[in-house]
Amino acid sequence: TQLLEQSPQFLSIQEGENLTVYCNSSSVFSSLQWYRQEPGEGPVLLVTVVTGGEVKKLKRLTFQFGDARKDSSLHITAAQPGDTGLYLCAGARPRGKLQFGAGTQVVVTP
Amino acid sequence: GAGVSQTPSNKVTEKGKYVELRCDPISGHTALYWYRQSLGQGPEFLIYFQGTGAADDSGLPNDRFFAVRPEGSVSTLKIQRTERGDSAVYLCASSLGAGAGDTQYFGPGTRLTVL
Numbered sequence: 001t002q003l004l005e006q007s008p009q010f011l012s013i014q015e016g017e018n019l020t021v022y023c024n025s026s027s028v029f030s031s032l033q034w035y036r037q038e039p040g041e042g043p044v045l046l047v048t049v050v051t052g053g054e055v056k057k058l059k060r061l062t063f064q065f066g067d068a069r070k071d072s073s074l075h076i077t078a079a080q081p082g083d084t085g086l087y088l089c090a091g092a093r094p095r096g097k098l099q100f101g102a103g104t105q106v107v108v109t110p
Numbered sequence: 111g112a113g114v115s116q117t118p119s120n121k122v123t124e125k126g127k128y129v130e131l132r133c134d135p136i137s138g139h140t141a142l143y144w145y146r147q148s149l150g151q152g153p154e155f156l157i158y159f160q161g162t163g164a165a166d167d168s169g170l171p172n173d174r175f176f177a178v179r180p181e182g183s184v185s186t187l188k189i190q191r192t193e194r195g196d197s198a199v200y201l202c203a204s205s206l207g208a209g210a211g212d213t214q215y216f217g218p219g220t221r222l223t224v225l
Contacts, residue, residue, distance in 0.1 A: 031210050041219075042114070042201050042216025042217050042219055043216050045213050045214070048211075048213075088152050088153075090152070095158055095165060095166055096141055096143070096158065096207075096210075096212060097155050097158060097166060097169075098143075098145075098153070098214065100145075100153050102150065103151075
């Protein structure tokens, strides 16, 4: 059972468009992480958000943590084909245990 | 530098057989995690090692699953009497420690198919 709900499940856009992926939970997390996973590979950490209301930017990616630390969003500006992948959010549990959402599959076509 | 490696990359077995999946963590990482990722899902936690000991095995689905890390480095996930429902990608991750600030580095996974 995935206690972190991600939406949408699938997103297909053209190069240059913007997109937003959402991650929602009924639980409060001490921190929330975003990963990108490509076929045949393990997830790779993009960012960790810790403080409620926090906004972090990583080039064209903007991550936001909700004030109540239960939800988060990932916004990509001017998407490129290299942004294609499975985007996963994960809440941090004690002792480093991660609780993942089901992921959003993003496809960016040239 | 070397990342987390997992062998084999693919394993096909028959229902009822025994399998072992190996994980080589990044050198010096004391924490090691096993996750299972079914098709269309995110990874699900199985077990966490701190050094040689299993500090948290609450994610193991049943007693057919067992994992060891005898020297605090390489870990082996063992599955007895495999079932078709065990088919998934098994991911291993390691980190320097188990704190909130410790990044987990994932291996490429072992794809297990039980026929």
